[in-house]
Amino acid sequence: MTEGSLHTSDAAARKLRKRYAAERRFRLYGACAIGLAMGALVLLLVTIAWRGVPAFFGHEVTIDVDLDAALIDPEGTGDPEVLGRADYSGLVKQALRAEFPDAQGRREKRRLYALISNGAAYALRDQVLADRTVVGTTFRVRVPLSADADIYFKGGVDAASAEGDRRLNDDQIRWLDRWAALGKVENRFARRFFVGGDSREPELAGIYGALVGSLWTLAVTLLLSFPLGVAAAVYLEEFAPTNRLTDFVEVNINNLAAVPSIVFGLLGLAVFLNFLELPRSAPLVGGMVLALMTLPTVIIASRSAIMAVPPSIREAALGVGASPLQVVSHHVLPLALPGILTGTIIGMARALGETAPLLMIGMVAFIVDVPEGPTSPATVLPVQIFLWADSPERAFVAKTSGAILVLLTFLVAMNLVAVVLRSRFERRW
Amino acid sequence: MLLPLTALLLGLTAAAFALGRGRALAVVQGNASLLHSRPAYYGQWVALWCALPSFALLLGWLALEPSLVEQQVLSGASQEVRGLPAERLELFVSNARALAEGGVTSTVPDDDLIAASERARRVTGAGRWLLSGLVVATAIGGLWGARRRVSRELRARNRVERIVRLGLAASSGIAILATVGIVLSLIFETARFFALVPPADFLLGLEWSPQTAIRADQVGSSGAFGAVPVFAGTLLITVLAMLVAVPIGLMSAIYLSDYATPRVRAVVKPLLEILAGIPTVVYGFFAALSVGPVIRAFGERMGWDVSSESALAAGLVMGVMIIPFVSSLSDDVINAVPQSLREGSLGLGATRSETIRRVVLPAALPGIVSAVLLAMSRAIGETMIVVMAAGLAANLTANPFEAVTTVTVQIVTLLVGDQEFDSAKTLAAFALGLTLFGVTLTLNVIALSVVRRYREEYD
Numbered sequence: 031m032t033e034g035s036l037h038t039s040d041a042a043a044r045k046l047r048k049r050y051a052a053e054r055r056f057r058l059y060g061a062c063a064i065g066l067a068m069g070a071l072v073l074l075l076v077t078i079a080w081r082g083v084p085a086f087f088g089h090e091v092t093i094d095v096d097l098d099a100a101l102i103d104p105e106g107t108g109d110p111e112v113l114g115r116a117d118y119s120g121l122v123k124q125a126l127r128a129e130f131p132d133a134q135g136r137r138e139k140r141r142l143y144a145l146i147s148n149g150a151a152y153a154l155r156d157q158v159l160a161d162r163t164v165v166g167t168t169f170r171v172r173v174p175l176s177a178d179a180d181i182y183f184k185g186g187v188d189a190a191s192a193e194g195d196r197r198l199n200d201d202q203i204r205w206l207d208r209w210a211a212l213g214k215v216e217n218r219f220a221r222r223f224f225v226g227g228d229s230r231e232p233e234l235a236g237i238y239g240a241l242v243g244s245l246w247t248l249a250v251t252l253l254l255s256f257p258l259g260v261a262a263a264v265y266l267e268e269f270a271p272t273n274r275l276t277d278f279v280e281v282n283i284n285n286l287a288a289v290p291s292i293v294f295g296l297l298g299l300a301v302f303l304n305f306l307e308l309p310r311s312a313p314l315v316g317g318m319v320l321a322l323m324t325l326p327t328v329i330i331a332s333r334s335a336i337m338a339v340p341p342s343i344r345e346a347a348l349g350v351g352a353s354p355l356q357v358v359s360h361h362v363l364p365l366a367l368p369g370i371l372t373g374t375i376i377g378m379a380r381a382l383g384e385t386a387p388l389l390m391i392g393m394v395a396f397i398v399d400v401p402e403g404p405t406s407p408a409t410v411l412p413v414q415i416f417l418w419a420d421s422p423e424r425a426f427v428a429k430t431s432g433a434i435l436v437l438l439t440f441l442v443a444m445n446l447v448a449v450v451l452r453s454r455f456e457r458r459w
Numbered sequence: 460m461l462l463p464l465t466a467l468l469l470g471l472t473a474a475a476f477a478l479g480r481g482r483a484l485a486v487v488q489g490n491a492s493l494l495h496s497r498p499a500y501y502g503q504w505v506a507l508w509c510a511l512p513s514f515a516l517l518l519g520w521l522a523l524e525p526s527l528v529e530q531q532v533l534s535g536a537s538q539e540v541r542g543l544p545a546e547r548l549e550l551f552v553s554n555a556r557a558l559a560e561g562g563v564t565s566t567v568p569d570d571d572l573i574a575a576s577e578r579a580r581r582v583t584g585a586g587r588w589l590l591s592g593l594v595v596a597t598a599i600g601g602l603w604g605a606r607r608r609v610s611r612e613l614r615a616r617n618r619v620e621r622i623v624r625l626g627l628a629a630s631s632g633i634a635i636l637a638t639v640g641i642v643l644s645l646i647f648e649t650a651r652f653f654a655l656v657p658p659a660d661f662l663l664g665l666e667w668s669p670q671t672a673i674r675a676d677q678v679g680s681s682g683a684f685g686a687v688p689v690f691a692g693t694l695l696i697t698v699l700a701m702l703v704a705v706p707i708g709l710m711s712a713i714y715l716s717d718y719a720t721p722r723v724r725a726v727v728k729p730l731l732e733i734l735a736g737i738p739t740v741v742y743g744f745f746a747a748l749s750v751g752p753v754i755r756a757f758g759e760r761m762g763w764d765v766s767s768e769s770a771l772a773a774g775l776v777m778g779v780m781i782i783p784f785v786s787s788l789s790d791d792v793i794n795a796v797p798q799s800l801r802e803g804s805l806g807l808g809a810t811r812s813e814t815i816r817r818v819v820l821p822a823a824l825p826g827i828v829s830a831v832l833l834a835m836s837r838a839i840g841e842t843m844i845v846v847m848a849a850g851l852a853a854n855l856t857a858n859p860f861e862a863v864t865t866v867t868v869q870i871v872t873l874l875v876g877d878q879e880f881d882s883a884k885t886l887a888a889f890a891l892g893l894t895l896f897g898v899t900l901t902l903n904v905i906a907l908s909v910v911r912r913y914r915e916e917y918d
Binding site: 049050052053055056057059060061062063064066067068070071074077078257258259261262264265266269270278279282283284285286288289290291292293294296297299300301305307322325326329353354355379380382383384385386389390394412413415416419420427430431434437438441445 | 525616620623624626627628630631632633634635637638640641644645647648706707708709710711713714715718727730731733734736737738739740741742743744745747748749779782786810811812813815816833836837839840841842843846847867870871874875888889892895896899900903
C-alpha cells in the first residue's frame with residue numbers, strides 16, 4: 031500500500047479495523063444481553079416444569095384388604111353412619127401386616143405403615159360407602175403411597191447411600207421393591223392435586239382450596255376495580271374540568287401505580303382489618319386490597335382507550351342531539367370497550383399473581399376447607415405456593431412447582447385472551 | 460339476612476324502573492314523543508329514588524352495628540367484666556357477638572357471656588328485623604313518591620344525568636381516598652411507634668432485633684429498633700439487582716431498537732415482557748431453591764464462605780425480574796430519538812455503535828435515567844423474592860455472600876401471624892412501611908422531573 035493519502039495509510043487502516051472491531055463487539059454485547067435475558071427465562075420455566083410435572087402424578091399400590099364384616103358392620107345394618115365410623119386405618123394396617131409378615135416389633139411395623147399415605151383409610155372408606163356389597167369380602171383397593179415412598183419411585187432416593195442419610199431404611203426399600211416386582215405399584219394421574227384442599231401430608235395436599243380462594247378474591251377485585259376504574263376514567267377524560275383538583279386526582283393515580291404492593295397490604299391491615307373490623311383471612315378484604323392496587327392499571331388503560339376514540343364520533347353524536355352522557359354511554363364506551371377490557375384483564379392477571387399484600391391481611395393461614403364465600407377464611411394460589419415453598423418436607427418442592435405451573439397456565443390464558451381481544455376488536459382510526 | 464335483603468332491594472329497584480317507565484307512558488297515553496325525556500329515563504329516575512336512600516340506610520346501619528353491639532354488651536355487664544383489661548374485654552365482646560350469631564366462641568360460655576350475648580342479639584336480631592322493615596319501607600316510599608311525581612314536564616334525563624355525573628366524579632375521588640388512607644394509616648401507626656422508640660434511634664441505630672420477649676425480665680426483652688442494617692441490606696440487594704438489570708436491560712433495548720430486524724424484535728419483545736408478568740413468588744421460589752444452592756456450591760468450590768441465604772441470590776434473581784422494566788422503558792426513549800440525528804451521524808462516517816454511544820444515548824439520557832430510577836423503586840419495594848431468598852438476620856455488611864435482610868422482609872416477618880397491636884414490634888413495621896413509601900415516592904417524583912426538565916424537544 032502506498033502511503034500517499036492520509037485516509038489510506040497503514041495507520042488509518044489499522045484504526046478503521048479497530049473501529050469495526052469495536053462495532054462488532056458492541057453488537058455482540060447487545061445480542062449477549064438478549065441471550066442472557068432469554069436464557070434466564072428459559073432456565074426458570076424449564077426448572078419449574080421439570081420439577082413440577084411429577085407433582086401431577088402419584089404412585090399408588092394395590093393391596094388386598096380383608097373387609098371383615100364383624101369389624102366394619104357387626105350388626106349387618108348397612109347403615110352408612112355405622113360403615114363410615116369403622117376403623118379402616120386398622121384394616122389397612124392389618125392388610126399390610128399380612129402382606130409382609132416379616133415386619134415384627136413395634137418399630138418395624140410402624141415403618142411398614144409409613145409406606146402408605148394417611149389418606150389410604152379415607153380412600154378405603156369412600157369405596158366401601160360407595161358399594162356396600164364389598165363388606166365381608168377380601169377387597170382389592172388401590173391406595174396412595176406416602177410421600178417418601180412416592181419420591182423413592184420417582185428416583186429421589188439413592189438406595190446405595192448410607193441408611194442413616196435417607197428417609198427410608200433398608201427394610202422399607204426392600205418392601206417397596208417387592209411391591210414393584212409384583213407389579214402392584216402404579217404411577218397414576220393424581221386427581222387429588224386438583225380437587226383437594228391443603229394438607230400437612232404432601233401426597234394428599236391439593237390446590238383446589240387455594241384456587242377457589244383465588245377465584246373469590248379475583249371476583250371481588252373485578253367487581254370493585256372495573257366499575258370504579260371505568261367510571262373514574264370516563265370522568266377524567268370526558269367531564270373533568272381542568273383545575274387543581276383534577277390535577278391532584280391525576281397525580282394521585284400515578285403515584286398509586288408506583289406504590290409497592292406491600293404498602294397496600296399495610297393499608298388493608300390498618301384500615302380494613304383494624305379500623306373497619308372486617309374479617310381476617312377473607313377473600314373480601316383480599317379483593318378490596320387488590321382492587322385498590324389494580325385500580326390505577328384499569329384507569330390508565332381505560333383512559334387511553336377512551337382517548338383513542340376520535341373526536342369526530344363525539345361531535346357527530348352531539349350534532350344529532352345526544353346529551354354528553356349519552357355520547358359517552360352510547361358511542362364512546364362501546365368503541366373503547368376492547369381496550370378497556372384488555373387493560374382490565376392484564377390488571378386482573380397481575381392481581382392473581384400478587385402475594386405480598388395478602389400476607390399482611392392474614393391470608394397465610396393453614397386452611398384445609400374449600401372456602402364457601404367471600405367472608406370465609408381462604409388462601410390464594412400464590413400464597414399457597416409461598417406456604418409450600420416454606421415447608422421443610424421435601425415432597426412439597428414438587429407440589430410447589432406443580433402449583434406454579436397451574437398459576438402460570440392461568441396467567442398465560444388470561445394474557446392470551448387480552449392479546450386476542452386487542453388484535454380482534456381494537457380499531458385503528 | 461343481608462343477602463335476601465339486598466336481593467329484595469334489587470328486585471324492588473327493578474320493579475321501580477318498570478313502574479316509572481310505565482307511568483311515564485301512561486301519562487301521555489303511549490305517545491312517547493310528548494314526554495320531555497325518553498321513557499327509560501323516567502324508569503331510571505324512579506329506580507334511583509328507590510335504591511339510593513334505602514342502600515344508604517343499610518350501609519349506615521352496617522357501619523354503626525358493631526359499636527351498638529359493643530355498647531349493648533357492656534351496658535348490662537357485671538362489674539367484674541367491666542374491670543377486665545382492654546384486650547380481654549375485646550375478646551369478651553367478640554365472644555358475645557359470636558355466641559349471639561350462633562358461631563364458635565374461644566372460651567366455654569359462662570353466665571356473663573350468655574347474658575351479654577342475649578343483649579347482643581337484641582341488636583343483631585330484633586334490630587336487624589327493624590332495620591329490614593325500615594329499609595324496605597324507605598325503598599317503597601321512595602318508589603311511590605317518585606312515581607307520583609312523574610309528569611310530562613319532569614326533566615327526568617337531566618336529573619338522572621346529574622346523579623350519574625356525581626357518581627363518576629366520586630369514583631375518581633377513590634384514588635385520593637386510597638392515597639390519603641395509605642398516608643394516614645402509615646403516619647398514625649408510625650407516630651405511635653415513635654412514642655415508644657425515639658426517631659433518632661430508629662433512623663440511626665445500628666442494631667435491629669425486634670423480637671421483644673414476652674416477660675420483661677428475659678434477656679433482650681427490650682428489643683432494638685435501629686433500622687440502619689435493614690436499610691443497608693435493602694440497598695445492597697437493590698444495587699446487586701441494578702448491576703444485573705441495567706447493563707442487560709439497556710443493551711437489550713439498544714439492540715432491539717437499532718440492530719434487530721423487525722422479525723427478531725417482534726419475537727423478543729413479548730418474550731422480555733413475559734419476565735415482567737411472572738409472579739414474584741415464582742421468582743422467589745426459583746431464587747431460594749435453584750439459584751441459592753448453586754451460588755453456595757460455587758462459593759464452596761472456590762473456598763469462599765457463602766451463606767445459604769446470600770444477598771447475591773436474591774439480588775441476581777431480582778435483577779432478572781427488573782430487566783423488562785429497564786429495557787421496555789429505555790426502548791421507548793431510544794426509539795423516540797429522531798432518525799435524522801442517527802442519519803446525520805452515520806453520514807459523517809461514524810459506525811453504528813459510535814452513533815449510539817455518542818449521539819443516541821446522550822439524547823436519550825434523561826429517559827434512561829428515569830427508567831433506571833423507576834426500576835430501582837420497583838426493586839426496593841419488591842417483597843416476595845427477598846422474603847423467600849434473603850435472610851432474616853440484620854447484618855451490617857457489604858459482602859454479597861452474607862445473608863442480609865430488607866425493609867420488606869422485616870415488614871412481613873413482623874406482621875405475619877398473631878400480633879398485638881400496641882407493641883413496638885408490630886408498630887415498627889408501619890414505620891418501615893412509611894420509610895418505604897417515602898423512598899419509592901421520592902424516586903418516582905425525581906424520575907418524572909428528570910424527564911420533564913431535561914427532555915429534548917426535537918419537533
